[in-house]
Amino acid sequence: MPDRTLHLPQPFGAAALAAILLSVMSLLTAGAAWSQTPPAAPAPTQPTALQAAPASGQATAAPTPPAKPENSGLIDELGKLWHKLPTLKSTSETIEDMNERAKDATKGATETLTNLARPSSMVSGRMICPASVNGAPDCKAAADRLCQDKGYKEGKSLTMDSAEKCSAKVLIPGRTRKPDDCRTDNYVTAALCQ
DSSP states (O other), X not given: OOOOOOOOOHHHHHHHHHHHHHHHHHHHHHTOOOOXXXXXXXXXXXXXXXXXXXXXXXXXXXXXXXXXXXXXXXXXXXXXXXXXXXXXXXXXXXXXXXXXXXXXXXXXXXXXXXHHHSOOEEEEEEEEOOBOTTSSBOHHHHHHHHHHHTTOSOEEEEEEEEEEEEOGGGGXXXXXXXXXXXXXXXXXXXXXXX
């Protein structure tokens, strides 16, 4: 029996395979993929939702046919996948984005260094810490006022002092001391100003 297998030379087989792959890729990139689904047949006319009422007076609903799932082919699916891929930026757009990010980073670093390089000095004095909304002493406000009195913009407290301030009723001999007779005041005595 004669041998009927087709033996192709090796270069011809690789070239044919490359040509087939190239044509498939060009079809995908051009978006001209052929549909592998047959054209849809015209839908039969549907009866009305409610048919004429039978003699008993009840209306019956017309049955609706189940929806057919779309059966697309491999080429259609590859085309859909191709269109879902994100668009790539050109080299110039990528470089422009990187330059904008570098400018923003440089601006932030410059502001930070400017804040650090401002001349700051320590001032001393005695400023009472006012009571905040919850009753705790607000020593940041006292440090700011101490620095503003010396010509600076703001400050941070370095050292604090506290003193008990009592009413004159405490000095009456034989009187018992009550909880609201004295209060503790906090003071900022030194602040770092900018």
